[in-house]
Amino acid sequence: MYFMSFSGHLPYNYDNQYICMINREGAENVLSGKGYSDEAIAYVAAQMELDKALEFLMDKLEETGKLDNTLFIVAPDHYPYGLSDGTYNELAGKDIENDDFELHHNQFGIWSSSMEKPVVVDKLCSSVDILPTVLNLLGADFDSRLLAGRNILSDSDELVIFADQSFMTDKVRYDASTGETSYFVPESQIPDGYVDQMIEEVENRLYISDEMINTDYFSFVYSR
Template sequence: MPFAFGNQFQALGYKTYAFHNNTYTYYHRDRSYPTMGYIYYGYGNGLDVKKTWPESDVEMIEKSIDYYLDGSGQPFHVYYMTVSGHLPYAWGDNQMSSKYKNEVKDLDYSTPVKAYIACQMEIDRALELLLQKLDEAGELENTVIAMGADHYPYGLQPSEYNELCGKKMVDPFTRYENTFILWSGDMKEPVVVDKPCCSMDIAPTLANMFGLPYDSRLYIGTDIFAPEPHYVIFSDRSFINDKIMYNAGSGKVTALVDEEITKEYVKECSEYVSELFYCSTHIIDMDYYGYLFPEGVPWMPRKKDE
């Protein structure tokens, strides 16, 4: 995976670590993270967090911070996969929800929503600790933090989603709506980007901002700051772009602009999305990057026997 950030930053002389506070083999992370260029520690593989459900994000920061804030002055790139906000959302069954139960007891929500909000407080405390440690080490001004959601809270019921978003969800897309946070210690003022974008756009956006070797043709996503239209694409090939929301299940088209939306335009957009699915699958199945770079990419070290 030549374009994975672990590999690219490692080639620039960075320490590259990945940490996960749940079972280290889950989803074969013990194989994928090293392939992406990371030295990987998870529960059962060097990250000695207390085994609960879910495990503590605060403890993950406490147990991992010294790996890269070691006083060496070497730059670092760190990937954290958190788990403390995971379901179930109930007192007793979720140790992180129970931990913050008193903080949410007076909120005007149902018990599952209170439990959901409570366990999300753990990542807030973990970020607080991380910023504190970076500041103490004199690295806060040199740090960029990129934070995105893994998935919507599928442990809740539709009525509970309505509670969270403060309105009745009338389309299949609203539950996926979230915010990508990109923060730098030397930011002068906040910048808000409100055009549609999705998780696939994060990698090319960061690659472009950091000046990494970058060819937009080799990413399915698009730089969030690029002027061309963006697509938010769902697993059933529904999508949102700058003009329409298209529900592939029902065929319903919802216009987002005050102009005529033709059948030809919808067909063209749907075909484009189908092509992205086709290309994405074949990049992996056909080892497309191996075909493009048979001798390896310049920024990845060659094996000793090559």
């Protein structure tokens, strides 16, 4: 089942967003004394409603004996573009509002009631990596060549692709709009031709993804 929550959406104020109002006291208590603006507090208050919704769903599943057979995957679909200038930096604790890469920096979670302790995976990934990761966890039979993403829990190389052909790996960050490359490791450790090779791979992946839609490729694959 797929749910999209509106709870954490804009506007982040107490005049137009009822959810922000009902969670205002809780958010203010959490952020008390930390000097956050009203908009930042309202943003946190809005996100608290999603926590409540998940708690409610878990309680209902447990009541009906279905919680043990349920896998939760929680992920954002975009950064909070409804925030005013400066509030991004306030919430992140650093200057990110002029950095298109950092604006999209987020995380997602996979959880089931059988988990005995948290497992933290510190690895670059994006939304297209969620499906192959979950399919592998569930032991599903699928052809990974038909998916744009990669299993995050595998030893595959890290790669995040942006719509404008910019990308990040565990070694570099490439800004397609400027042609600028930033290095996460000493440049001397980068293999010769690595950046050009990655630029070509990103172009190919985006082209193939477009053509799979333009040609209705899956109708040929699954009509056999």
